[in-house]
Amino acid sequence: AQSVTQLGSHVSVSEGALVLLRCNYSSSVPPYLFWYVQYPNQGLQLLLKYTSAATLVKGINGFEAEFKKSETSFHLTKPSAHMSDAAEYFCAVKNSGYALNFGKGTSLLVTP
Amino acid sequence: SQTIHQWPATLVQPVGSPLSLECTVEGTSNPNLYWYRQAAGRGLQLLFYSVGIGQISSEVPQNLSASRPQDRQFILSSKKLLLSDSGFYLCASSGVDPNEKLFFGSGTQLSVL
Numbered sequence: 001a002q003s004v005t006q007l008g009s010h011v012s013v014s015e016g017a018l019v020l021l022r023c024n025y026s027s028s029v030p031p032y033l034f035w036y037v038q039y040p041n042q043g044l045q046l047l048l049k050y051t052s053a054a055t056l057v058k059g060i061n062g063f064e065a066e067f068k069k070s071e072t073s074f075h076l077t078k079p080s081a082h083m084s085d086a087a088e089y090f091c092a093v094k095n096s097g098y099a100l101n102f103g104k105g106t107s108l109l110v111t112p
Numbered sequence: 113s114q115t116i117h118q119w120p121a122t123l124v125q126p127v128g129s130p131l132s133l134e135c136t137v138e139g140t141s142n143p144n145l146y147w148y149r150q151a152a153g154r155g156l157q158l159l160f161y162s163v164g165i166g167q168i169s170s171e172v173p174q175n176l177s178a179s180r181p182q183d184r185q186f187i188l189s190s191k192k193l194l195l196s197d198s199g200f201y202l203c204a205s206s207g208v209d210p211n212e213k214l215f216f217g218s219g220t221q222l223s224v225l
Contacts, residue, residue: 034213043116043204044204104155
């Protein structure tokens with residue numbers, strides 16, 4: 001079954017620094033891959049989605065992710081972190097059916 | 113876009129008591145509906161999904177059940193809560209295509225004591 005692994009349950013960056021959140025997937029067929037963000041006490045919002053149209057996917061709030069089949073990775077990046085980016089980030093994978101399999105999440109802390 | 117209404121926001125229940133969480137959807141018709149549970153440090157686990165009224169599929173065996181009495185209403189229930197039922201419960205919806213984005217409600221934090 002398809003799954004994702006998010007490396008690092010907590011990541012801390014300084015305001016203005018590069019954000020890199022890692023996600024590796026396991027799938028026997030080309031997957032759909034997603035990044036969602038969750039702000040405190042809220043539901044999840046879609047940041048971006050990979051559907052094989054392009055390997056570099058641009059999302060909302062300046063985030064982007066690159067699909068690398070050779071590395072089975074879909075890391076999330078942002079060139080310059082803002083304080084408002086502090087949140088929980090989830091990578092998710094889907095093949096067929098209805099189940100979207102989420103990673104355990106990475107908590108991003110942005111320091112002044 | 114779709115809006116998911118979910119209540120209550122927080123709930124504290126004793127072990128052995130019943131549970132009923134309700135979710136309603138606005139802005140779409142005939143959505144796919146989902147219940148997820150988020151336990152600390154364990155990501156989100158899909159509990160149930162529904163592709164239509166009265167149609168419920170369970171992803172994992174558990175102490176919970178789900179019902180869809182109306183097109184845009186999804187209910188999560190339990191007859192007797194267990195300590196292990198504690199967690200953050202999220203209702204979500206999508207269009208007919210399950211590969212499209214999910215819209216999430218704001219969640220219910222359930223504490224079973």
